[in-house]
Amino acid sequence: MIQLKNVNKVYEDGFHALKNINLTFEEGKLNVLIGPSGCGKTTTMKLLNRLIDYTDGELTIDGKLISDINPIELRRQMGYVIQSIGLFPHMTIYDNVATVPKLLKWDKQKISQKVEELLKMVDLDPDTYRERYPHELSGGQQQRIGVIRALAAEPKIILMDEPFSALDPISREQLQDELVRLQKEINKTIIFVTHDMDEAIKIADQIILMRDGEVVQKGSPHELLTNPINQFVEDFIGEDRLRQARGLPPMTAFVDEDYPSVKVTESLDAAINVMVEKKKDQMPIVDADDKYLGILSLYDAVKNRDSEIKNLVDETVIAYRESAEVEKFVASKETIAPIVREDMSFIGVLDQDQLLEVLHEQVDQKSGVMS
Amino acid sequence: MNLIQEYIEFWEIRYENIFEYLLEHLSIAFVSIIFAIVLTVPLAIGMTKMKNERLKQAIFNVANFFQTIPTIALFALLIPIFGIGFTPAVVALFLYALLPLLRNTYAGVESIDQGIVEAAKGMGYSTVQRLAKVELPIAVPYIMSGIRITTVYIISWTTLATVIGAGGLGDLVMAGIGSNNTYMIFTGTALAIILALTVDLIFGLIEKRLSVSRG
Ligand SMILES: Nc1ncnc2c1ncn2[C@@H]1O[C@H](COP(=O)(O)OP(=O)(O)O)[C@@H](O)[C@H]1O
Numbered sequence: 108m109i110q111l112k113n114v115n116k117v118y119e120d121g122f123h124a125l126k127n128i129n130l131t132f133e134e135g136k137l138n139v140l141i142g143p144s145g146c147g148k149t150t151t152m153k154l155l156n157r158l159i160d161y162t163d164g165e166l167t168i169d170g171k172l173i174s175d176i177n178p179i180e181l182r183r184q185m186g187y188v189i190q191s192i193g194l195f196p197h198m199t200i201y202d203n204v205a206t207v208p209k210l211l212k213w214d215k216q217k218i219s220q221k222v223e224e225l226l227k228m229v230d231l232d233p234d235t236y237r238e239r240y241p242h243e244l245s246g247g248q249q250q251r252i253g254v255i256r257a258l259a260a261e262p263k264i265i266l267m268d269e270p271f272s273a274l275d276p277i278s279r280e281q282l283q284d285e286l287v288r289l290q291k292e293i294n295k296t297i298i299f300v301t302h303d304m305d306e307a308i309k310i311a312d313q314i315i316l317m318r319d320g321e322v323v324q325k326g327s328p329h330e331l332l333t334n335p336i337n338q339f340v341e342d343f344i345g346e347d348r349l350r351q352a353r354g355l356p357p358m359t360a361f362v363d364e365d366y367p368s369v370k371v372t373e374s375l376d377a378a379i380n381v382m383v384e385k386k387k388d389q390m391p392i393v394d395a396d397d398k399y400l401g402i403l404s405l406y407d408a409v410k411n412r413d414s415e416i417k418n419l420v421d422e423t424v425i426a427y428r429e430s431a432e433v434e435k436f437v438a439s440k441e442t443i444a445p446i447v448r449e450d451m452s453f454i455g456v457l458d459q460d461q462l463l464e465v466l467h468e469q470v471d472q473k474s475g476v477m478s
Numbered sequence: 479m480n481l482i483q484e485y486i487e488f489w490e491i492r493y494e495n496i497f498e499y500l501l502e503h504l505s506i507a508f509v510s511i512i513f514a515i516v517l518t519v520p521l522a523i524g525m526t527k528m529k530n531e532r533l534k535q536a537i538f539n540v541a542n543f544f545q546t547i548p549t550i551a552l553f554a555l556l557i558p559i560f561g562i563g564f565t566p567a568v569v570a571l572f573l574y575a576l577l578p579l580l581r582n583t584y585a586g587v588e589s590i591d592q593g594i595v596e597a598a599k600g601m602g603y604s605t606v607q608r609l610a611k612v613e614l615p616i617a618v619p620y621i622m623s624g625i626r627i628t629t630v631y632i633i634s635w636t637t638l639a640t641v642i643g644a645g646g647l648g649d650l651v652m653a654g655i656g657s658n659n660t661y662m663i664f665t666g667t668a669l670a671i672i673l674a675l676t677v678d679l680i681f682g683l684i685e686k687r688l689s690v691s692r693g
Pocket residue numbers: 118119120122124142143144145146147148149150151
């Protein structure tokens with residue numbers, strides 16, 4: 108676990124780049140630092156491998172002060188991936204991936220096995236690629252090598268500074284997917300810098316949103332999406348993503364309270380009259396206390412005129428509570444959705460015209476974003 | 479026909495002499511260039527790690543200063559200190575070689591993609607390891623190209639070493655002028671040119687070998 112307590116960074120020229128940063132990066136979690144350019148993401152990340160030293164505060168790794176750890180040894184225990192990839196052009200892919208294991212003096216056999224395993228993990232055939240030079244690979248392939256080079260010495264912590272932002276969209280998506288998959292397999296503590304909110308939402312366990320050297324909000328993607336603490340967070344996340352995350356409004360937004368109901372004690376003829384008059388073919392039936400019992404269909408009522416309501420009520424049609432998610436009904440194959448209070452007392456019926464309208468709106472917006 | 483026959487005869491009589499001049503020429507040029515390389519390459523590499531901008535600028539200024547002194551004047555200035563002959567010639571040419579070598583080596587190491595340097599740092603190379611395993615191997619083609627260009631210059635300037643009695647192909651030319659012997663003038667000049675071109679070619683090949691198989 109990595110902890111920053113009241114960490115400040117003032118650069119040599121007096122620029123106050125980080126202000127009272129308090130953060131926890133838990134073990135095995137993928138943490139994403141995000142924010143506008145210049146907000147201090149890279150500075151924060153470089154504190155962790157001591158490429159930059161902080162001015163005051165406290166930074167610990169597993170309880171140990173980072174300033175007590177030898178920077179060279181610290182870096183060999185951390186993976187590091189950068190935007191410009193930084194593969195060594197004069198070394199083969201094998202030598203590039205083997206860099207840190209060699210620095211750590213692993214034996215040859217073990218290094219060779221590890222390189223092979225890693226190349227396979229990112230779908231690059233070892234026999235084809237081992238002896239190639241970086242410039243003989245595409246950008247996406249080069250960054251795959253950049254990523255596995257960081258994994259080679261099996262570090263517990265991996266730092267990634269905008270690793271995918273220079274790649275084409277297809278390679279980027281592939282590498283994001285691979286990273287999420289890898290993270291499940293290898294379970295590292297990852298600190299990942301990006302300025303791309305979609306990327307953050309897709310991969311993060313924890314998102315840390317920064318502005319002007321301060322942490323504005325941190326939490327799971329779900330927390331940020333559903334509970335942005337201020338206008339800046341909302342703006343940074345963007346209206347479209349927020350709306351999408353909010354999903355459909357709850358049942359109460361669609362309830363048609365004018366929908367009639369009939370008490371189970373009334374005559375069947377009375378029920379038929381109401382249905383004909385209101386042009387409904389399905390009628391919610393309630394008991395003496397207005398509690399929902401089931402649905403009477405016009406078809407059944409007309410066919411069995413001599414019967415009574417209580418014999419014809421279809422109790423398998425379930426009612427929804429006000430707070431239920433509309434998605435539940437949308438996902439079911441029911442044709443009517445009676446809505447009830449907590450005590451089962453009848454409120455009304457879901458207004459399907461209104462629901463349809465909202466659904467259409469969402470579909471339009473989504474296709475609008477894509478075009 | 480006559481001319482060629484005469485020239486062949488000239489070589490038959492003089493070849494031992496000519497090779498002596500050639501050897502002298504080569505040794506002056508190479509001794510000075512080797513000393514210059516030994517000093518400037520490590521210095522330039524050190525300068526890329528130097529934080530003190532002023533000191534860096536001062537070093538470049540000194541190297542630049544030697545370049546601006548006319549060759550003949552520099553030879554003359556060195557006589558009171560080193561006398562005449564091989565030593566002052568080597569010292570003068572050494573001083574001339576400083577700037578181009580310094581500049582090329584420095585630029586070569588400086589021009590390395592900062593991303594590569596940062597990756598190397600971030601992966602836990604020490605400064606010395608980074609220099610040996612990453613920065614120098616990448617900069618070698620640049621450094622070689624500086625050495626090649628400088629060597630060609632120095633070979634050509636060595637022709638002037640004759641004025642302080644250091645010998646070399648310049649002697650042949652001067653002697654030709656003195657005795658009005660066109661063959662001697664021609665041979666001295668032609669050999670200096672051929673020598674420069676050959677070195678250029680060979681160093682060029684080495685440079686190419688060193689920079690294959692990278693992006
Ligand atoms: N060496 C430095 N000296 C002075 N200011 C710096 C230095 N490095 C970065 N900064 C400044 O610190 C701020 C944060 O930089 P950085 O962490 O790189 O931002 P980000 O990665 O979020 O884009 C920027 O305003 C930048 O100009």
